[in-house]
Amino acid sequence: MRLLYSNILPLRLEEGQQTFIDYFNEAAANSDSLEIAVGYVSKASLMELQKIVEDNRINNVCLNIGMYYLEGMPEGTYHAAVSLNEAWKQAGIGEVRVIKAFKYHGKLYTFYKKRLPIAGIIGSNNLGAIKLEASNLRQYEVSAVTEIPEEIEEISNIISKLKDPNCSANIQEIEIPLIREVNRALVDQEYVTKVTSDELDAFKRNTTDISFEIPLKVPANHTDPKMRGSNINVCYASGRKRVWWEVEIVVGKEIRDLPGYPEHQVPFMAVTDDGWKFKVWTCGQNNKNLYSKDDLKIMGRWIKGRLVASGLVESVNQVETDTEYKGMITGEMLEKYGRNSITLTKTTLKTITEDGTEMDVWMLSFLPINADTQEETY
Structure with a gap:
């Protein structure tokens, strides 16, 4: 020895x-x-x-x-x-x-x-x-x-x-009980605020029955050509160069036409189920897009950042060099994560922005549905 x-x-x-x-x-x-x-x-x-x-x-x-x-x-x-x-x-x-x-x-x-x-x-x-x-x-x-x-x-x-x-x-x-890791892709980002656990609990207690389940449209796997350059994988679309974090969520007409869906280009404050806060709005032709208002990368940093935190994908610095689509979000990946949609739920609360504008507060959810998770200390 x-x-x-x-x-x-x-x-x-x-x-x-x-x-x-x-x-x-x-x-x-x-x-x-x-x-x-x-x-x-x-x-x-x-x-x-x-x-x-x-x-x-x-x-x-x-x-x-x-x-x-x-x-x-x-x-x-x-x-x-x-x-x-x-x-x-x-x-x-x-x-x-x-x-x-x-x-x-x-x-x-x-x-x-x-x-x-x-x-x-x-x-x-x-x-x-x-x-x-x-x-x-x-x-x-x-x-x-x-x-x-x-x-x-x-x-x-x-x-x-x-x-x-x-x-x-x-x-x-x-x-195995999973310890949910903090989405660090939103740390120190402009236009994004971290809320306290008490604030988050208050928002959750005041949700309404107005809620929309919005599917994330992605390729089935890395070899599937469908949806390869759209929605949360829009960075892989041909034409204008986009960074990996940028996303465009396209909401189907069957959801947009439901009662209570957010009005066209009327900003609201979104609070996420993992404790982040940023402005969101619906826009585009026929009100089909759901975007983070001040920066399209914010919504991407929330959604893709959760997948990065969970260890299922690595962020890509230069999308044009990712010829094997390793950074592409797929159906297989979302299945492993435990969630293939985001939930948008209205609350009874309102908030006042820095310039005095009153906004409705909505909850955004993208945590795994059936996961027994604890939260990592932030």
């Missing part, structure tokens, strides 16, 4: 010492089977693990995650884990499991080659240690590694027991 270290001032590596991340990568490069059981993971580490498995052609892999079933899991991390699980199952090489019988806080790693044990690690390093980022860059960890077959097998036996159905299940076969 020997120790694996972090390399952080003032405790820099000394001669003969090795970091956890360096040893992990070396062992993975010499293995064809990898099994892991940790308490916590990060989105970045899941993506890094997928790359390590692919680059080293590992053909048997299992990740067991121990703390989230009872504590709740950040939604971005959850969707990244589900994506990893789908990729491994499709390739027939492994799965991601969640321990449900108890809170498992151990950190175990085993590496095999042609069924022979190569290395086993036990210590304080969660999976995030394989991809350092701001949150753990100054976090000092120590683990122990063994290359003795009998000791590796002992570690492997614990992981095997954690994989039993009485201890864990595949991540897509159980319900």
Whole structure:
């Protein structure tokens, strides 16, 4: 047995010492089977693990995650884990499991080659240690590694027991409470205000029966050419260049003609179900468009920002270079998110703007309908 270290001032590596991340990568490069059981993971580490498995052609892999079933899991991390699980199952090489019988806080790693044990690690390093980022860059960890077959097998036996159905299940076969992450795409944006939780509760208590469910019209998947450059994917339309955040929500006539639908070009204040406030209006020919009034990107930052926060898509800096449409919002993506429409609901309240104008207040909703979610501390 020997120790694996972090390399952080003032405790820099000394001669003969090795970091956890360096040893992990070396062992993975010499293995064809990898099994892991940790308490916590990060989105970045899941993506890094997928790359390590692919680059080293590992053909048997299992990740067991121990703390989230009872504590709740950040939604971005959850969707990244589900994506990893789908990729491994499709390739027939492994799965991601969640321990449900108890809170498992151990950190175990085993590496095999042609069924022979190569290395086993036990210590304080969660999976995030394989991809350092701001949150753990100054976090000092120590683990122990063994290359003795009998000791590796002992570690492997614990992981095997954690994989039993009485201890864990595949991540897509159980319900995990999700911790809703803050939509940071609206932070410090002009014309947008963050409301307090008490204010948000007051708006929710004063909603009326005047409510409209507005579908988000998107392609079924990334290969579907329909709706590819319209509505919330208008940035992919030919012609005028638009930034990725810009959206145009086109509302069907069957909804616009319902009693109580907002009047043409009469601004109102929208308060979102995740606590943002900005001006909205209906405009365009036959009143068909629902826009954020002061900047079309605001509505996009609210809708697409929720999908970014949930880990389902990454924002695109230059849409013209996204030839594979990785930033396109699709029906498959909305299904994973748990919502394919926004709800616009009138309240009984009014607000006075800075220039003294009185406006109606409406609620906008786009949180997953059936998700058991907690809110991340903002």
